[in-house]
Amino acid sequence: MKNIIGAKPGPAAAEVRFLTVDEDSAGQRLDNYLFRHLKGVPKTHVYRIIRSGEVRINKGRAQAESRLAAGDVLRLPPVRVSARAEEGATPAAPAREFPLLLEDESLLAIDKPAGVAVHGGSGVSFGVIEQLRRARPAARFLELVHRLDRETSGILLVAKKRSALTALQDQFRERETGKTYLALVEGAWPANKKVLDAPLAKYLLPTAAGAAEGERRVRVVAKDHPDAMRAVTLVRVLARFPLAGDAAGFSLLAVTIKTGRTHQIRVHLASAGHPIAGDDKYGVFERNRALQKLGLKRMFLHAWRLQFTHPSSAERVALQADLPPELHALMPPAALDALATHPFVQAHD
Numbered sequence: 546m547k548n549i550i551g552a553k554p555g556p557a558a559a560e561v562r563f564l565t566v567d568e569d570s571a572g573q574r575l576d577n578y579l580f581r582h583l584k585g586v587p588k589t590h591v592y593r594i595i596r597s598g599e600v601r602i603n604k605g606r607a608q609a610e611s612r613l614a615a616g617d618v619l620r621l622p623p624v625r626v627s628a629r630a631e632e633g634a635t636p637a638a639p640a641r642e643f644p645l646l647l648e649d650e651s652l653l654a655i656d657k658p659a660g661v662a663v664h665g666g667s668g669v670s671f672g673v674i675e676q677l678r679r680a681r682p683a684a685r686f687l688e689l690v691h692r693l694d695r696e697t698s699g700i701l702l703v704a705k706k707r708s709a710l711t712a713l714q715d716q717f718r719e720r721e722t723g724k725t726y727l728a729l730v731e732g733a734w735p736a737n738k739k740v741l742d743a744p745l746a747k748y749l750l751p752t753a754a755g756a757a758e759g760e761r762r763v764r765v766v767a768k769d770h771p772d773a774m775r776a777v778t779l780v781r782v783l784a785r786f787p788l789a790g791d792a793a794g795f796s797l798l799a800v801t802i803k804t805g806r807t808h809q810i811r812v813h814l815a816s817a818g819h820p821i822a823g824d825d826k827y828g829v830f831e832r833n834r835a836l837q838k839l840g841l842k843r844m845f846l847h848a849w850r851l852q853f854t855h856p857s858s859a860e861r862v863a864l865q866a867d868l869p870p871e872l873h874a875l876m877p878p879a880a881l882d883a884l885a886t887h888p889f890v891q892a893h894d
Contacts, residue, residue, distance in 0.1 A: 566617040572711045576609040586624050588666040638671030640680035651709040651857045656866040659698040659843045699848025699866045712856035723852035726800045729845035730819040734796035741813040744773035745806050763808040765816045777803040778813045784880040
């Protein structure tokens with residue numbers, strides 16, 4: 546008996562399918578490609594069939610973040626598409642535009658608010674990219690260049706052409722971009738602690754009741770760990786101050802990442818003994834509750850500045866997303882002055 550993912554077996558069940566990736570889909574993540582070709586199948590099931598190895602690329606196992614190449618042959622297991630999808634039901638994502646920092650024929654840069662995922666999946670029905678596609682039905686191509694955590698605000702790039710997507714992703718992969726975040730951390734960060742070079746590895750928490758699997762986490766591991774991925778983070782102290790009504794001190798950091806690992810900044814800073822204020826995964830629960838009473842109701846991590854080479858003009862682009870109002874309101878004048886005078890960090894420093 547075939548295993549039908551996402552529905553009870555029946556006469557309308559699909560068979561194994563093979564898809565060949567075309568030029569327009571080259572460079573796309575496997576999960577995003579499948580979302581488009583398996584409309585009506587819950588995203589949790591899409592991730593499940595990838596993890597189980599039922600989805601194959603050129604007969605080999607793959608991961609959700611695997612990048613596709615033109616000519617790749619994908620094997621898809623039997624899945625049932627819901628009746629709503631078969632009848633042409635519209636996607637659930639509401640149309641939404643986001644504050645623009647830059648837009649031209651090749652790309653757009655938005656200032657993503659905290660609390661919004663960049664894409665659907667892992668318990669989230671939709672994200673920035675699905676909402677943008679609904680808001681721009683005439684757009685032939687819109688794809689995320691990179692990702693931000695759901696609770697992180699700031700600069701997010703979206704490609705409007707396949708050529709722009711591949712060129713920009715190459716820059717991210719080859720560390721030719723300059724990505725600087727603002728993070729408020731607990732305690733006094735040592736001024737001489739400027740480089741964090743510690744490998745990271747993903748793992749899953751124990752499965753909660755009713756959940757398909759445990760929640761994903763990341764931790765620092767030894768270099769010889771089988772899942773170790775090198776991660777390099779550069780840290781500079783901009784200001785140290787207490788928050789009004791709280792006796793504990795904080796450090797405002799400019800954090801530049803040389804690698805783009807999942808939760809890299811959050812884990813590196815927390816492992817150094819200075820978790821990001823408001824971080825519900827790697828921070829301190831009791832402190833987060835106290836900070837909420839002071840007005841910090843989210844994680845204080847903001848994608849502040851980004852430098853890259855424009856994929857069409859080859860000119861160097863430098864973008865900045867100012868602190869959102871809820872974070873700006875917490876800053877004393879000295880910290881705001883430090884932000885205003887901090888120079889852009891060059892990508893090849």
